[in-house]
Amino acid sequence: MTDRLGGRLADAGRLPDDYVADADPLVRVMAGVRRRRRRNRLRAAAATGLAAALAVAALTVPRPWSGGGDGDVTVPVPAPETPGSPRPATPAPPGAISGTASFGPWWVGASECRERDPGDPLSERRLIAWPPVGAVPTGEEVPPEQDRWKANVRCLLAHANTSRGDITFFEDPALPLTFADGTAFTGYRPTPDQGEFVLYGIAPAGAAKAEIRVDDAVVATADTAAAPEAAGMNFFALLLDAPAGASVTVQGFAANGAPVGRARTQDVMPGTFPGVGDPKAEAAAWAEEQEQERQIADVPVCPETLPGPRTCRVPGRLGMIDRPLGSEGITRADAEAILASPDDFGARGSRSQAIEGDHGFGRLA
Amino acid sequence: MDATEQEEFAEFTRGRWTALTAFAHSLVHDVGRAEDLVQEALVRLWKVWPKLRTEQPEAYIRRILVNLAISSGRRRWWGERATAKMPDIAVDGPGGQVEDRDIMRRALAGLSARQRVVVVLRYAHDLPETEVAELLGCSVGTVKTHASRGLEALRSSGVLGPDEGPPGGRPDPGERVMAVLPRPRPQSASRRDRGGAA
Numbered sequence: 001m002t003d004r005l006g007g008r009l010a011d012a013g014r015l016p017d018d019y020v021a022d023a024d025p026l027v028r029v030m031a032g033v034r035r036r037r038r039r040n041r042l043r044a045a046a047a048t049g050l051a052a053a054l055a056v057a058a059l060t061v062p063r064p065w066s067g068g069g070d071g072d073v074t075v076p077v078p079a080p081e082t083p084g085s086p087r088p089a090t091p092a093p094p095g096a097i098s099g100t101a102s103f104g105p106w107w108v109g110a111s112e113c114r115e116r117d118p119g120d121p122l123s124e125r126r127l128i129a130w131p132p133v134g135a136v137p138t139g140e141e142v143p144p145e146q147d148r149w150k151a152n153v154r155c156l157l158a159h160a161n162t163s164r165g166d167i168t169f170f171e172d173p174a175l176p177l178t179f180a181d182g183t184a185f186t187g188y189r190p191t192p193d194q195g196e197f198v199l200y201g202i203a204p205a206g207a208a209k210a211e212i213r214v215d216d217a218v219v220a221t222a223d224t225a226a227a228p229e230a231a232g233m234n235f236f237a238l239l240l241d242a243p244a245g246a247s248v249t250v251q252g253f254a255a256n257g258a259p260v261g262r263a264r265t266q267d268v269m270p271g272t273f274p275g276v277g278d279p280k281a282e283a284a285a286w287a288e289e290q291e292q293e294r295q296i297a298d299v300p301v302c303p304e305t306l307p308g309p310r311t312c313r314v315p316g317r318l319g320m321i322d323r324p325l326g327s328e329g330i331t332r333a334d335a336e337a338i339l340a341s342p343d344d345f346g347a348r349g350s351r352s353q354a355i356e357g358d359h360g361f362g363r364l365a
Numbered sequence: 366m367d368a369t370e371q372e373e374f375a376e377f378t379r380g381r382w383t384a385l386t387a388f389a390h391s392l393v394h395d396v397g398r399a400e401d402l403v404q405e406a407l408v409r410l411w412k413v414w415p416k417l418r419t420e421q422p423e424a425y426i427r428r429i430l431v432n433l434a435i436s437s438g439r440r441r442w443w444g445e446r447a448t449a450k451m452p453d454i455a456v457d458g459p460g461g462q463v464e465d466r467d468i469m470r471r472a473l474a475g476l477s478a479r480q481r482v483v484v485v486l487r488y489a490h491d492l493p494e495t496e497v498a499e500l501l502g503c504s505v506g507t508v509k510t511h512a513s514r515g516l517e518a519l520r521s522s523g524v525l526g527p528d529e530g531p532p533g534g535r536p537d538p539g540e541r542v543m544a545v546l547p548r549p550r551p552q553s554a555s556r557r558d559r560g561g562a563a
Contacts, residue, residue, distance in 0.1 A: 005525065009489035012469035013391030015383075015399075025382040025404075026375045032408040321502050330502070333416070337409045337429055 097225055097237040101198070108156055108200040108237035110227030156200060156235055199248065200237035204261035207252030210236040214248055224252075296320050302332040314339055366415055374414045377422060378407055388427060391489060392434040392482050394470045402433045431486070431500045435478045472524040480515035487512050 022028055092098045096109035203210050203224045212220045224234035240248075251263040299320050302312035313320040314332060317339035321330050366374070382403065389399035389406075406429040410422060417425055473481050479501075486497045487508070494512075498505045519525045 006488045006491055008465065008469050009473075009485055010391070012466050012473065013394060013485060013489055015387045015390050016396065019383075019386075019396060021383045021386065022400075024379065025407075026378045028400075028404055029378050029407040029411070032404050033411050322504065333413055334425075337413055337425075339432070 095225070095227070097200075097235075099239050101239050106198045106239070108198065108235070110156055110225075110233060110235050156202065156237075198237060199240045199250075201235065201250060203234040203236055203252045205234065206254055207234055207260040208255040209253045211251045211253055212238070212240065212248065213251070214240070216249075221253075302330055302335040304332050306331060370415050370418060373418050374411060377418075381423065381426075385426065385430065389430050389434065391485055392431065394473065402430055405433055406430045428500050428502070431482055432502070434482050435501070468524060472519055472522050475522060476515050476518055477511075480511045480518065483508055483511035484515035484519070 092105075092107035093109045096107040098105065098107035100106070199212060201210070207224055210222045210224060211218055212222065220238055220240060222236040222238040224236045227233040227235055249263050252260040254260050296313050296319065299311055299313045300309050302308060302314055302321065308330065311320060311322045312330065312335060314335045317336060319339050321335045321339070385403045385406070386399050389402045390396060393399055393402065406426050409429055410417070410426050414422070473484070476484065483497060483501070486492050486500065487494065492500070494505050494508045497508045501508065516525065
């Protein structure tokens with residue numbers, strides 16, 4: 001009885017009786033439109049002029065921090081971003097803790113993370129890590145960016161060579177010690193067994209070192225670095241090679257070895273959190289997606305105007321359109337509207353979900 | 366976009382928000398997520414509104430919603446979880462309808478996003494296969510495949526009685542099956558879905 005099935009399905013999908021829509025949903029929609037415009041503008045700027053500007057800024061801004069060595073640095077000017085090419089590495093700002101891993105260079109720096117101040121030339125430099133994809137992984141579903149800026153909490157800027165962009169990691173004032181993990185891998189399920197992670201965080205005031213335990217064994221101790229831009233702020237960053245599913249605990253220590261603040265434990269390493277499937281299935285899915293992407297790369301691009309092929313793709317979008325036999329095809333504009341962009345979902349593509357997902361918020365409990 | 370077009374978009378948004386949210390909710394069974402999808406779909410519609418406003422924006426946005434419902438199913442932070450364990454079947458009684466609704470939702474959550482969307486469109490919204498194919502931007506054969514496998518999964522989970530739904534059977538092998546979005550769920554069905562040509 002199809003009717004009975006339909007009735008049950010319809011009942012299961014019915015909106016709750018007490019559902020109340022927004023007073024004016026247009027406000028919400030237009031906020032989304034503005035966010036998208038802003039993101040697109042900033043992305044375009046980051047791909048061209050801003051890349052050069054920040055390189056110049058990095059060369060000319062004094063180096064007030066103790067970390068990172070002395071003297072001038074030579075900063076390569078990143079090449080403009082082109083569709084399909086890896087995102088150019090952002091040069092490390094002065095004072096950042098940096099290193100090189102198997103996946104390439106990484107760095108973590110500190111910032112006040114306040115809104116841009118037109119009268120403050122240094123505020124330009126704080127914008128170089130935009131967009132704060134770590135704090136706003138989708139740009140749509142999380143608390144408004146402005147609220148976060150206005151909260152004026154401290155934050156770190158993190159960069160891993162393979163992530164789509166640089167990450168703004170906001171501390172969680174409710175926690176005694178916050179840390180986030182950046183993974184080197186591209187993809188939503190990057191490592192089924194073992195991997196390198198950039199572990200970084202804000203240490204409590206007075207902490208000279210951060211001790212890192214993996215599954216209850218001390219594996220590293222990192223010196224904290226002062227961040228003059230944010231008074232009294234110490235932060236740490238290090239590269240960690242850890243197994244999937246490991247429990248990571250970070251504890252701050254004073255110079256005399258006394259513990260500072262409470263230890264903080266992250267139960268599961270990034271990229272290995274319990275997901276929709278077991279790690280092997282996730283790894284297989286990831287491999288399959290990669291294979292599909294290779295196949296789709298051979299599909300023709302959707303045309304600007306009709307007629308066009310029944311099957312086509314849009315560069316920079318996920319998937320492809322495959323119209324039924326006899327259909328007239330689809331224009332590129334229509335296909336763009338239907339196909340998701342990696343930025344919309346952030347679950348795959350050239351992004352690292354672990355670095356741009358939950359961990360960027362410091363939601364570690 | 367001129368003032369008239371903006372006003373028309375505003376009117377469309379305000380007038381259709383609840384209906385679209387209800388439609389999205391039928392696909393994802395989560396109010397917050399349904400609203401997110403509608404918002405995202407309207408943001409995309411805004412971009413092409415001047416061109417589409419005199420055509421069929423409703424059909425267009427539903428198509429976006431359907432594809433968003435499928436592709437967003439992979440988003441971890443929305444907390445979607447596939448489950449292999451089904452709850453006990455509800456018995457008739459004072460809360461029977463609520464329990465049945467919950468059981469059905471859980472069963473649907475166990476399907477792949479694409480299967481779920483196809484099953485809901487096909488049987489809850491009673492859309493013909495050709496229309497579902499048009500909404501998903503895929504072939505009728507693909508729709509048949511997903512509908513058949515979705516129902517099969519619901520039956521095997523014990524949610525559907527033997528007399529519910531159309532009789533099971535193999536999907537029409539005449540058309541090529543091709544993924545619209547390369548987002549297989551980490552379940553065994555996803556690999557079959559992609560290569561079902563005959």
